[in-house]
Amino acid sequence: MALLKTSELTKRFDGLVANNSIDLEVPEGSLFAVIGPNGAGKTTFFSMVSGFLSSTSGSIEFDGRDITRVPQHEIAAMGLVRTFQLVQLFKGMSVSENVEVGCHLATRGGVAASLLRPAWFRKQELEVRQRAHELLEFVGLSAHADLDAELLPYGQQRLLEVARALASEPKLLLLDEPAAGLNTQETEGLAEIILKINAQGTTVLLIEHDVALVTRIAHRIAVLDFGRKIAEGTPDEIKVHPEVIAAYLGVEEASNA
Amino acid sequence: MTSPAITSAKPPATKFASRFDRFQVGLLGLAALAVVGTLIYGGYLLTVMQLAMIYGVFCIGLNFFMGYTGQASFGQNAFACIGGYGSAILCVQFGWEPLLALIASMVIAGIFALIIGYPTLRLRGHYLAMATFSLGLITYDISIQWTSVTQGYMGYAGIPPLGIGSFTVDSERWKLVVLAVILGFSFWLSLRMRDSRFGRGLRAISGSENGAAALGVRVPRFKLIAFIVAALYASAAGSLFAHTVGFISPEVYGPQMAVMTFTMLFVGGVGTIVGPIIGAVVTSLLQEVVRGSGHFQDIAYAVVLLATLIYAPKGLSALGALFRRKKEA
Numbered sequence: 001m002a003l004l005k006t007s008e009l010t011k012r013f014d015g016l017v018a019n020n021s022i023d024l025e026v027p028e029g030s031l032f033a034v035i036g037p038n039g040a041g042k043t044t045f046f047s048m049v050s051g052f053l054s055s056t057s058g059s060i061e062f063d064g065r066d067i068t069r070v071p072q073h074e075i076a077a078m079g080l081v082r083t084f085q086l087v088q089l090f091k092g093m094s095v096s097e098n099v100e101v102g103c104h105l106a107t108r109g110g111v112a113a114s115l116l117r118p119a120w121f122r123k124q125e126l127e128v129r130q131r132a133h134e135l136l137e138f139v140g141l142s143a144h145a146d147l148d149a150e151l152l153p154y155g156q157q158r159l160l161e162v163a164r165a166l167a168s169e170p171k172l173l174l175l176d177e178p179a180a181g182l183n184t185q186e187t188e189g190l191a192e193i194i195l196k197i198n199a200q201g202t203t204v205l206l207i208e209h210d211v212a213l214v215t216r217i218a219h220r221i222a223v224l225d226f227g228r229k230i231a232e233g234t235p236d237e238i239k240v241h242p243e244v245i246a247a248y249l250g251v252e253e254a255s256n257a
Numbered sequence: 258m259t260s261p262a263i264t265s266a267k268p269p270a271t272k273f274a275s276r277f278d279r280f281q282v283g284l285l286g287l288a289a290l291a292v293v294g295t296l297i298y299g300g301y302l303l304t305v306m307q308l309a310m311i312y313g314v315f316c317i318g319l320n321f322f323m324g325y326t327g328q329a330s331f332g333q334n335a336f337a338c339i340g341g342y343g344s345a346i347l348c349v350q351f352g353w354e355p356l357l358a359l360i361a362s363m364v365i366a367g368i369f370a371l372i373i374g375y376p377t378l379r380l381r382g383h384y385l386a387m388a389t390f391s392l393g394l395i396t397y398d399i400s401i402q403w404t405s406v407t408q409g410y411m412g413y414a415g416i417p418p419l420g421i422g423s424f425t426v427d428s429e430r431w432k433l434v435v436l437a438v439i440l441g442f443s444f445w446l447s448l449r450m451r452d453s454r455f456g457r458g459l460r461a462i463s464g465s466e467n468g469a470a471a472l473g474v475r476v477p478r479f480k481l482i483a484f485i486v487a488a489l490y491a492s493a494a495g496s497l498f499a500h501t502v503g504f505i506s507p508e509v510y511g512p513q514m515a516v517m518t519f520t521m522l523f524v525g526g527v528g529t530i531v532g533p534i535i536g537a538v539v540t541s542l543l544q545e546v547v548r549g550s551g552h553f554q555d556i557a558y559a560v561v562l563l564a565t566l567i568y569a570p571k572g573l574s575a576l577g578a579l580f581r582r583k584k585e586a
Contacts, residue, residue: 052470073470083471090460090468092463097460103454110454110455114450
């Protein structure tokens with residue numbers, strides 16, 4: 001069954017067609033990747049799916065419900081949570097607190113609860129702290145729990161963002177170029193974490209530049225180029241797909257230039 | 258909450274370990290000492306410290322909106338104005354109990370904040386700053402022009418001091434004690450709100466609005482609530498001023514109040530836990546110290562403030578963290 005399904009999803013920025021009629025089905029439990037050269041429209045696609053951008057036409061279905069015009073926070077509450085290509089850490093908060101914010105959707109209570117602190121609220125606060133600790137251990141950051149999040153090295157900031165997204169217990173986790181700017185060793189660690197997340201039952205939709213990484217871990221890959229989906233298949237199929245090779249090596253562009 | 262196959266035996270860090278460093282506790286201790294010292298010394302300093310406590314309450318609220326949530330507001334004096342005039346009118350014209358008048362004014366200020374904040378908070382950055390600043394100016398003008406209600410420049414005199422039933426706080430020393438206790442209580446409430454799901458949501462917004470939204474924080478709603486919280490604190494401060502001094506006029510809640518509290522918050526440390534209190538006490542005392550320099554008092558005041566902003570850009574309360582970072586580096 002498809003957890004996420006887009007039909008003829010299109011986004012126009014004035015004259016520019018960033019996404020042109022994209023059909024995609026992400027099966028539940030899969031590790032799905034979207035790849036493509038710079039400017040192919042990957043992030044635009046992500047932003048529409050997660051509700052940060054409205055689509056020009058087409059539809060998006062998540063978990064059996066049409067979410068094309070659903071506000072962003074409701075989409076997140078349904079279990080579709082994204083990370084960002086440019087890390088969006090909460091400055092001024094500790095590493096642990098960053099993850100605690102991630103528990104927002106999985107918890108409840110507002111001003112009144114925070115002032116009165118009934119038993120369930122105190123218990124929930126403890127659980128949140130415990131959960132943050134577990135997730136930091138999971139991504140290997142528990143030693144830095146009390147550090148100001150801004151002070152983390154870049155590679156670890158990316159891991160923190162993943163841990164934070166996991167705290168909201170998503171059904172579908174959207175990772176926007178999580179390996180961007182990481183060295184080989186860090187990418188290796190990240191790949192392992194993504195595989196573990198997927199093994200625990202979370203569907204993962206990944207945008208990536210690093211083709212080697214994607215072909216190694218993804219079950220299925222869709223390729224975007226100039227806003228169109230030019231191919232979809234298993235990693236082995238994609239690796240030998242003529243259009244994909246052309247897009248990446250720039251055969252057509254080279255001959256046009 | 259379920260946790261997918263992640264195991265750990267180690268309990269999470271204690272609550273205050275990372276959130277409340279020793280330096281900040283020390284600063285709070287110094288502020289308490291200043292209050293005790295003033296109680297012993299007496300005289301004019303009592304009034305200075307009373308006002309410092311009142312401004313402290315105002316700044317704690319302002320810190321929720323400007324510090325934790327990271328939004329600009331130069332118009333919170335409007336809500337202090339509502340609080341002050343609410344207290345004055347209810348007590349002087351209708352003979353209400355001061356405490357009841359204070360609470361009723363807070364409710365009114367809260368409703369105003371809801372109505373004004375809902376459209377205004379869609380603005381960001383400089384636009385929000387302009388809009389809130391004009392809110393303060395408009396309120397100031399109303400308090401001057403609407404003479405049938407506010408008595409214009411004459412203001413209100415004879416506002417009764419705080420008290421319960423027949424017991425009223427009359428002496429200047431007791432007023433300071435009561436205000437210090439109220440400030441402590443306000444601070445305690447602010448801590449409870451800060452260290453909770455709500456407070457974390459606010460601070461996430463100032464860190465990254467997109468990031469917070471992606472995790473399901475309802476950004477517009479949280480901003481609005483923070484604005485209302487700030488308004489409630491401001492209103493309480495406005496009422497406290499009325500009951501402490503016994504006299505109010507439009508000038509008290511004018512734009513000068515916005516500038517003053519803004520300065521306090523930045524000196525103490527925007528977004529820090531104890532910053533609002535430290536800023537209020539230090540700035541209030543500083544004004545008295547530089548007063549001794551006669552003609553040069555404004556210059557001296559400005560020099561000290563500039564020095565603070567240059568050498569302690571995150572405010573006095575963040576100095577501890579600054580030193581620690583230098584040592585580590």
